[in-house]
Amino acid sequence: MWISRWRPRRGRAVAAAAALASGLAATAVALVIAPGANAATGCQVTYTPNSWPGGFTANIRVSGGDQALNGWTVTWSYAGDQRITNGWNATVSQSGTSVTATNMSYNGNVAANSATEFGVQGTYSSSNPTPTAFAVNGVACNGATPTTAGPVTSAPVTTRGPVTSAPVTTAGPVTSAPVTSAGPVTSAPVTSAPVTTGTPVGCAGASICDGFEGLAAGTPSGAWSIQNPNCSGSGSATIDTTTARSGSKSLKVNGAAGYCNHVFVQSATALTGNTWYARFYVRHTTALPTSHVTFLAMRDTADGNRDLRMGGQNSKLQWNRESDDATLPAQSPAGVAQSVDLPTNTWTCVEFMVSGANGQMQTWVNGSDVPGLREDMVSTQDIDGQWVSSRPSWRPALSNFRIGWESYGEGADTLWYDDVAVGSSRIGC
């Protein structure tokens, strides 16, 4: 079901066609003006997979050889039943077995004898052979004869130029990206003594503030109600009296694997305003899986009522925008490395800010800013490149607040939530 949520950007087809035309023209000129020179090195594409049963990621390096690239579209076909579910540092679409990857705004220009990299993530059922035939802007690469569409497994890649030593274009250090709207980040969050009264801290001015002490054990009622957004299965949510961060009660979610086992508990209080700060404590039992999961969702009425979702992927926390499946950070190894995991069997304080005024986001775990979960509407490779480039004018209008569990095939977890608060200013831990 995860795959069906991924939507190819068909609009890229026009750009790809233009890039194809310009790439062919550039190649023709090069052949005319460089007679007698050393043998030209054509485009190079190397595809490095990392596979596991049923899934894979692949890092793809692209170079124009001794020709600079001013915009690139890389195409290849899968011989197996691979289906791409995600990409980073490129806009990737798949039609049948054919895959098209087009540069982002920040990595389209690749100097001669340089390279840039992008990646894909996918699933397969029967086989996952590594593709060997690639084209850049319609020109076959890796020494293939341009008019031949067949595989080029015998082409000696190492003779095609210094691709492996070429610098990879990057967007610079991400840690310097300022977040201008997040308020004074230096203001330390409130660190409270352990709450024993059941009254969460930070509730002054908050529209939602609940330690679940006032709710009867069992099925949530009153201020919270169970939502099964797509179909109802074995997922469940109850007011629990066995584990609490404050007082004696919390919200327990038994989240099962499988699309139909989605379960959320929604606050009866609608979100208003245009800047939202949330703070919640979560304690869970199973480390975040490789697959995409969601444990918090908020409806965005400015985005077709699709959800802005917090969850995990590749074992780290991430944000996901349901409408276009953009992720924060990008699910590249460099992006994932700038997020954090969600510790198990301990209460973790998670805070975030989402601005509908300027589309920026910031996230804190136990009071510390998470660089990979910071989105400042300035496209930064591996962080918010896909998020910003896909929707440069994204301005969320969040209308509800749900916590629970949603997987898209794999990933089960038991979670407790407590001391949940949403307001218009930072609440602190």
Ligand code: CA
């Ligand atoms: Ca409580």
